Amino acid sequence: MKLKFLLRAALVALLALSVAACGNAGGGEQGGGGGGEGDGPSITVGSKNFTEQFVLGELYAQALEARGFTVERQLNLGSEQIADRALQDGQIDFYPEYTGTALVALLDYSEQQLDGLDTPEATYEEARRLYSERDPANTMLTPADFNNNYGIFVRRDVAEEQGIETLEDLAEASGELRFATYSEFQDRSDGYKNMQENYPGLDFGEIITANDLGLRYQGVTDDRADVGVGFLTDGQLTSDDLVVLEDTKGIWPFYYPAPVVRSDVLEQNPEMEEILNSVSATLNVDVMRDLNGRVDLQQEEPADVAQEHLEAEGLLEQQ
Known part of the structure; x- marks a missing residue:
C-alpha cells in the first residue's frame, strides 16, 4: 500500500507541475480538478516529500473540502525550496512549513539572528513577519502545538x-x-x-x-x-x-508547522484561516507521532489516517 501511494503521489506531482507550467494553477476562483468537488472556490494544496507532510496536506485538504471547497492536491513536491517556489509562482495556494525551516532555509535568516529567538512564539512571529514582507506576500497561519525537531x-x-x-x-x-x-x-x-x-x-x-x-x-x-x-x-x-539523544546545548531552532498561504488567496477566501487553524489546533507531538506511525509502520494511506482523525475531531461535518 505504501509503495503504491508513493508512486501515485510522485506521478501526480510531476503531472501537476507540468500543467502548472502552462498557466496559473492556484488562487481564489482559479484552478480545480484532481480533488474533492465542492461548490466553493478551488484551492491547491501542496506538501513536501515525507510522511508528515503527506498527512498534514491531507488533513488541511479534507477539512477544506468538508466546508465546500474544491481542493486540488500537489503533494510530494520535494524539498522546501521546491514547495516554496511553487507557492511563489502560484502553482499552489498553500503548504505546511516549519517555522525554523522557513527562517533557516527560505527567508535568509542568519545564525546570529536565530540565537535571539529563544521561544517558539518569537520564532513564529519572525517567520510570519518575513513572509508578509515578500512579493508576492505570504501569510503563515497559527502553528500546531508541536516541535518537529x-x-x-x-x-x-x-x-x-x-x-x-x-x-x-x-x-x-x-x-x-x-x-x-x-x-x-x-x-x-x-x-x-x-x-x-x-x-x-x-x-x-x-x-x-x-x-x-x-x-x-x-x-x-x-x-x-x-x-x-x-x-x-x-x-x-x-x-x-x-x-x-538529548541535545544538551539546544543547538536547533524551533520547528513548529503551520500553513503558509498566498496572502491574495487568503484575502479572497478569509474563511480559510479559521478552517486551517482548527485543524492545527487538534495536533500535538503525541498525535502526530501516532498519525505518522500508522503510515510508516502500519502501512496505512495518509488520506485514510487524516480522515479518521478529522472525523474523531468533528471537522468533517458539513457546514
Whole structure:
C-alpha cells in the first residue's frame, strides 16, 4: 500500500507541475480538478516529500473540502525550496512549513539572528513577519502545538555499551560509529555542520546517505549503521530498540508547522484561516507521532489516517 501511494503521489506531482507550467494553477476562483468537488472556490494544496507532510496536506485538504471547497492536491513536491517556489509562482495556494525551516532555509535568516529567538512564539512571529514582507506576500497561519525537531537516535545496544545518552556523549564515541543521514541534513546550515560546530570532536567513522527516512531507521535497527537522524514526531521513535539523544546545548531552532498561504488567496477566501487553524489546533507531538506511525509502520494511506482523525475531531461535518 505504501509503495503504491508513493508512486501515485510522485506521478501526480510531476503531472501537476507540468500543467502548472502552462498557466496559473492556484488562487481564489482559479484552478480545480484532481480533488474533492465542492461548490466553493478551488484551492491547491501542496506538501513536501515525507510522511508528515503527506498527512498534514491531507488533513488541511479534507477539512477544506468538508466546508465546500474544491481542493486540488500537489503533494510530494520535494524539498522546501521546491514547495516554496511553487507557492511563489502560484502553482499552489498553500503548504505546511516549519517555522525554523522557513527562517533557516527560505527567508535568509542568519545564525546570529536565530540565537535571539529563544521561544517558539518569537520564532513564529519572525517567520510570519518575513513572509508578509515578500512579493508576492505570504501569510503563515497559527502553528500546531508541536516541535518537529531533529531527532538523533542510536540503537539501544550501542547506547548502553558505550554510555551514550546525549549529543556530547555521541561526539566522544563518534569515531567508531556509522551515521545514517540524508543529503539535505548534511548540507543545511542547521544540520550536520551545526552539530559539528557545537559538539567538538563529532566525526563519524562512516557516513551513510539514505534519503528515504524508513531506510535510515531500518539501517540502524539492522546493524548497517549505529546512529541515525530523523524527526521527533517519527512513529519509528516509539521503538524500544532506539534511544533518542538529548541535545544538551539546544543547538536547533524551533520547528513548529503551520500553513503558509498566498496572502491574495487568503484575502479572497478569509474563511480559510479559521478552517486551517482548527485543524492545527487538534495536533500535538503525541498525535502526530501516532498519525505518522500508522503510515510508516502500519502501512496505512495518509488520506485514510487524516480522515479518521478529522472525523474523531468533528471537522468533517458539513457546514
